Structures are given as structure tokens and as C-alpha cells.
Amino acid sequence: MNVHHQAGSTAQSESAAEPERSLRVMLYSHDTFGLGHLRRSRALASALTAADPKASAIILTGSPVAGRFTFPERVDHMRLPGVTKLPDGTYVSQTLGLDIDDTTNLRSGLIQTAVEQYEPDLLIVDKEPTGFRGELLPTLEWLEGRDQTRCVLGLRDVLDAPSVLAAEWDRKGAVAATERFYDQIWVYGPRSVYDPTEGLQLSEATRARIYWTGYLRREVIDAADTPDTPYVLITPGGGGDGQAMVSLVLEAYEKDPTLKPDAVLVYGPFLSGEVREAFEARVAKLNGRVTAVGFDAKIEALFAGAEGVVCMGGYNTFCEVLSFDKRAVIVPRTIPRLEQWIRASRAEELGLVRMLDEERDGMTPETMIAFIRGLPSQRKPSHAGANGLLDGLDVVVARAAQLMADK
Incomplete structure (x- = not known):
């Protein structure tokens, strides 16, 4: 006043x-x-x-x-x-x-x-x-x-x-x-x-x-232990609607015993209960090729150490993909909003990421296997000028x- x-x-x-x-x-x-x-x-x-x-x-x-x-x-x-x-x-x-x-x-x-x-x-x-x-x-x-x-x-x-x-x-x-x-x-x-x-x-x-x-x-805010061996980070963000994406990634590793790199799966805080227990049982059978950790506010450190990322298309996750210059496959949600799909398809047009589009590519384990196998040879976001967007x-x-x- x-x-x-x-x-x-x-x-x-x-x-x-x-x-x-x-x-x-x-x-x-x-x-x-x-x-x-x-x-x-x-x-x-x-x-x-x-x-x-x-x-x-x-x-x-x-x-x-x-x-x-x-x-x-x-x-x-x-x-x-x-x-x-x-x-x-x-x-x-x-x-x-x-x-x-x-x-x-x-x-x-x-x-x-x-x-x-x-x-x-x-x-x-x-x-x-x-x-x-x-x-x-x-x-x-x-x-x-x-x-x-x-x-x-x-x-x-x-x-x-x-x-x-x-x-x-x-x-x-x-x-x-x-x-x-x-x-x-x-x-x-x-x-x-x-x-x-x-x-x-x-x-x-x-x-x-x-x-x-x-x-x-984004930057690494809190240091955290990350695996010494190469890994792909799998993150559904908050996790509330990440069930389909997580299940598809697990199916890819179940179906192809030679699939590399190994994966680190971060359950969002809202992916819990019986759904999570069922995922834990599947992870346990993969003999360490996929390791799962609960929601961790230190996800920036896991981003920084990853060879690549398979994620949903939320705003913060996208900022992390660009900030840490990670090759990424984005699997966007399309309901209740088209927000993630619009962001991911625009980012794909600009050469920043690849998008796994349900309509175009199909939500099949074969598709996910091909996308994960292709991660190491994908161009990094910086090649498409990501640094100028941050x-x-x-x-x-x-x-x-x-x-x-x-x-």
C-alpha cells in the first residue's frame, strides 16, 4: 500500500x-x-x-x-x-x-x-x-x-x-x-x-x-547414487497415468532377453498399491536387467547419468530431457488433454526427441524394443539447438x- x-x-x-x-x-x-x-x-x-x-x-x-x-x-x-x-x-x-x-x-x-x-x-x-x-x-x-x-x-x-x-x-x-x-x-x-x-x-x-x-x-539439486553400468531411465513423471507405458517397457525386456541397455524404472508417487506390486513381481523376474526405485525427489541425478530416457510428455520431464541433453523416447498421454501429444509431436518435428505415437507406431512390445534399441544412435537434443531454448x-x-x- x-x-x-x-x-x-x-x-x-x-x-x-x-x-x-x-x-x-x-x-x-x-x-x-x-x-x-x-x-x-x-x-x-x-x-x-x-x-x-x-x-x-x-x-x-x-x-x-x-x-x-x-x-x-x-x-x-x-x-x-x-x-x-x-x-x-x-x-x-x-x-x-x-x-x-x-x-x-x-x-x-x-x-x-x-x-x-x-x-x-x-x-x-x-x-x-x-x-x-x-x-x-x-x-x-x-x-x-x-x-x-x-x-x-x-x-x-x-x-x-x-x-x-x-x-x-x-x-x-x-x-x-x-x-x-x-x-x-x-x-x-x-x-x-x-x-x-x-x-x-x-x-x-x-x-x-x-x-x-x-x-x-534444470540442474542436479541433490546428489544421488546412480548405477555404474549404462542404463535407460524409465519415468512416468508423477505416475498417476503411467501404467500403460511402464507395462510396455517391462514387456519389451520380458520379450527380448538381449535388450540393452538395462533399465532403471522410477515409479511416480501416484503409481502405487496393487499396480505397483504387480510391476515389482515382473521386475523381480528380469534378473537385474530392470531395477525399480520408488518416487525419488532426486530424479535429476538419475537423468544426468542415463544413456537415454523413455518417459511421458509432461512439461517438467521435457525440461529435464533438454537440460541434461538426453536422447529420449516420449510416450505422450492423449487424455484428458492433448497437451503432452502436442508438445511431443512438435519436439519430434524439431528433431529434439522421438515420439512413440499410439496411432502411428502402435503400443506393442516390438515397437518399444525398436525404440529402446535405437536410443544410443539417436541424436541428442543439443544437435537440434536445444541449448538455445533453455x-x-x-x-x-x-x-x-x-x-x-x-x-
Whole structure:
């Protein structure tokens, strides 16, 4: 809030005595399931606080596994009550026995209280301009009357097919919220790869506030033991819908006893229970050719050491493939969104990865065997210019500094 002092020596001495306030960043990640939004927010918070030794950041997240991550110094997180998305696209409260409206109201109140108490200089909202079921709107309206906080909408490189996205944003009032509440829009990808706002009815004035940052480069955060012998990393990301891909990889190794390199399979935190037990039994019969480890927040180290990667097509996994310059086969999901398929097919066109497309290639063990065998001779992403696509974190730090200077 701006306080206007009367001119004079008292005002000057008061302002001189006030210590300069350090930058406070709040990141809202509407995570209801999966890891993507939380991991992206953690990468952004880490970069912003590393660039300014006084800065701090709080991530608001509904992710049920937030507590299993390490966060750097001066970065903390607040867990919002969790919700689960059902196969039909509706949501239920994870644990509280509240209906979804009551849960949303509770989350909304916690968000506004956190913003009022923390008074962030910069609020970065991930993907959903109005938040989960509109839960951010009261906070955005409250902030609108004050000059304390700059609001940024952060979008990943691909959201969904343009016509689907346009209908979704229309239904949620997301275009109007973007026009009204956000100072800037940051797209965490290069314009040359894809425009996630295609099909959205944004005004020219709002489009002028869009900045393409490039992809968010990843580094090894925590050292971890990795195998001494060559291996292919198999990762379904969060794992919630990675069952088909993991099963297909195991089938490839079961069917071809000579298949090399060996594989390290990382179960996502959401690939669990009976499904995982069945996979464990199959892995045990492969005599060490495939080793499996549970969800591990240190996946960057496993990426760094791998000969190649077989993965799904989520945003964070793709950033890791490019950052660690790994030959990759991406097996994208196509439901409930086309996001992963759009990203993987565009990346294949650009020569960055190979895509195993169910329609074109067939989800058969023979196809997977051929793709894994072909990994060592694939070109690395750097050959197709991947290094020039990874400036995202540097651009975000610079854009944030500019926004603060403009305040």
C-alpha cells in the first residue's frame, strides 16, 4: 500500500530510517494431482531467491507430496487442503469429508489470509488465472485496490488444443480475469515451439504483456547414487497415468532377453498399491536387467547419468530431457488433454526427441524394443539447438527485477 507523506524533513528522515524491504514472492500452484505445477514452482522460487540473497518465496500448493521435496533456503511452502480429480473430470475433497464447495471456500480463505499476512511484492499464478474453481478471485480483487503486489500469470509451453482451451477459459471467466488482474503473462517456453494462447480471445493490450521466457533449465539439486553400468531411465513423471507405458517397457525386456541397455524404472508417487506390486513381481523376474526405485525427489541425478530416457510428455520431464541433453523416447498421454501429444509431436518435428505415437507406431512390445534399441544412435537434443531454448529461469529473474523496478 502506498502511503503519501507530506513533503518535509520529517518525511525524509522517516523514509531514511526504514530498512529496505527484501523481495517477497508468492507462487500459487493449483496442483490437485501430479507433480508438474509444484516442481515448476520450486524451480522458479529457487531461481528468484538465488538471484537475490535477501529474497524469500512461499509456494501455495494442494499437492499431496509437497512435504517429500527439499526446498532451498528462503523458500517455504504452504499446503492447501487437497482435492482429487475423478475420471469424469469432477473433483472431490481428499480427506476432510467436506463437499467440494466447502473445500474450495476453505482453500480460498487460506490463500487470501496468506497474501494479506505475507504481503508479497510478486504473485506468480501457475496456469489457472482464476485458480482452482475460482478460488483466487477474492484475493485478486482484494489486491486490485492496492499497489503492493504485481501479479503474473505463468503458462507452460502447451496448455491444450486451442478449441478445447478456448471453451474451458470461457467457462471459467479466465480471459476476463487475465485482462483485468495480471500485469504480465510469462510463457515458460519459446515462441518458436508453440503458442499456448492460440485460440484465446485476448485483447491486443493483453497480448502486448505476454513474454516468452524459454524452457526452465534444470540442474542436479541433490546428489544421488546412480548405477555404474549404462542404463535407460524409465519415468512416468508423477505416475498417476503411467501404467500403460511402464507395462510396455517391462514387456519389451520380458520379450527380448538381449535388450540393452538395462533399465532403471522410477515409479511416480501416484503409481502405487496393487499396480505397483504387480510391476515389482515382473521386475523381480528380469534378473537385474530392470531395477525399480520408488518416487525419488532426486530424479535429476538419475537423468544426468542415463544413456537415454523413455518417459511421458509432461512439461517438467521435457525440461529435464533438454537440460541434461538426453536422447529420449516420449510416450505422450492423449487424455484428458492433448497437451503432452502436442508438445511431443512438435519436439519430434524439431528433431529434439522421438515420439512413440499410439496411432502411428502402435503400443506393442516390438515397437518399444525398436525404440529402446535405437536410443544410443539417436541424436541428442543439443544437435537440434536445444541449448538455445533453455533461458527461461534467467529471463524470469530479469523480468521480475524489471517489474519491481517499475513499481
